[in-house]
Amino acid sequence: MLTQTRTGSLLHQDHMRTIDVLQAIQEMTHRHPSAPAVEGAVRADLERLADTMRAEVERHFGFEENHLFPLFSKQGEMGMVVMLTHEHRAILPLALEAADLAAAALAGGFEETGWRNFRDVAAELVEREIFHIQKEEMGLLAAIAALLDPAADAALSEAYRMAVGGEAGE
């Protein structure tokens, strides 16, 4: 992964947080073949999913589509923009559904059917999002480094701070 740009570094930190949540959810679903009680570690993982997944994915995708991709499009990198946007369209509904299911479970626990449904949604979300992050870590961050000059990188990282929050100056 290439993170020598400010923008790349910020997106990389987003990826780290997302991967962390997704892998915790993956581990949880592997540990519990049947519906678990929503307490302890299960509750903590579901809270992270419900609280952070929706916001992070929405803001992350929104930043890329509204600020980063237009710059790439101007430089003729339409293939990358189209494919990543296409994947966002597949991942975002899954992330929102998983967050909603987690929130519902936090409020009322899991029934067996609900647990199976949550596991299915979570499994597809984990696989699609990790495949997506693999591409962004190895390609998008490299493309940012190759296509953006330092001034554009600084402006974009400031735009990230405004749109997403976080320490753009790192």
Added chain:
Amino acid sequence: MLAGAFLSGTTGRLLPPLIPYRFFATAVVMHLAAWVVLLAGADSVPDFTGGLGSVLAALHLVTLGVVAMTALGAAFQLLPVATGRHLGPHWACHLTWWLYAPGVAILTAGMAFAWVPALHAGAVLAVAGLAVGGVVMAGTLARVTGMPAMTRHAWIALASLLALAVLGLLLVADFTTGFLANHAAVASAHALLAGYGFMGNLAMGFSYVLVPMFVLGRSAPDAAGKRTAALAAAALVLAAAGVLSGAGRLAALGALVGLAAAALHLDALARIVKTRMRKRLEPFFRLLLPAWVLLPASLLAGLVLALGLPAGRTAPLWGFLMVFGWLLSFVTGVLQRIMAFLASMHSVVEGGRPALLSALTAQRPLDFHAAAHMLALLLVGAGIVGGKTVLVRAGAVCGIAGAIAFAIFAVELARRYRAHRGASALPASSNR
């Protein structure tokens, strides 16, 4: 950089699927053929030190038919996307396959049946195919300014390809004319240039790109790649010169330098794996991990061979560890992942979702292949060491079973890919 480069060149750098997949499909078929031919020549395996017959054919079915076949298909797809430089014309990639695939089939048939016309025709076709493919790769590499970890190993691979092709043609001609003063020495130099030089350096170079992507780990530092490339080049020169001149100590020095290159390479890969973001390694790593163990094991076997241990058992063990142990394990591991990865990338139909890797991959055949492959390595290896042909036969049968399972995975991948695209296209067409 691989996946993103795919992205940045969805229309320009992701090749038509026919180009890489015709190489991959051929490799799958030759994988099965290699184990079948090894079974046919099982009696000769423990004492094999060269010469025409089934064992030589089986070795070349793996090296040329599986490893180099996969390397060509993968290099055509990976080089332009990993380097950001355009590949040569697509017709040259197709021509490579049309020359190379029949060439390997004819050459190995000629080896198995000691049929000289086939030997000559197959060698010429295979070398012509490799030459076209090598020119295509060199054309792309020549325009790359960065990525020294990958490109330096790729250049060493191409230089080795040139040398091994020349030696290979000399060896084929020598079967009928007998003009070489030391056929066995030339054959050994040809083998090490092919195994460690061409295929090994491609494997090392592409590992620096592929492994970080698959595990979401840090890239290998350029300095590490430069060091391993320099050591690998020095090792090849020393070992080849030592073998050709009959200077065992020089060849042994080459093996030692090769061990140093392998140690640094494996250390760089271990650091990548340690810093990975993905906690769970994907299943194909169960083939890569033993391959990484068998690389230095094969070099140790080569070292003791160079130091003068009788070739009777050591030479076939060296060849088996290098070809079936290291290279075949590595390539079948990478091949199963690349085939599914590319299929997912190609599976998008307008308005649809890309197919999930898990939905495209038939995991049970791959589980079976991994187990059968490892058992085959253990049995054949034990058969060579103990001089027991019954163990070699049993190992070859396991290899055949594993290769059939791998073929089932490949066929099922194609079926699931077509089904996904068909299902994705239906709503779009019905809306028109």
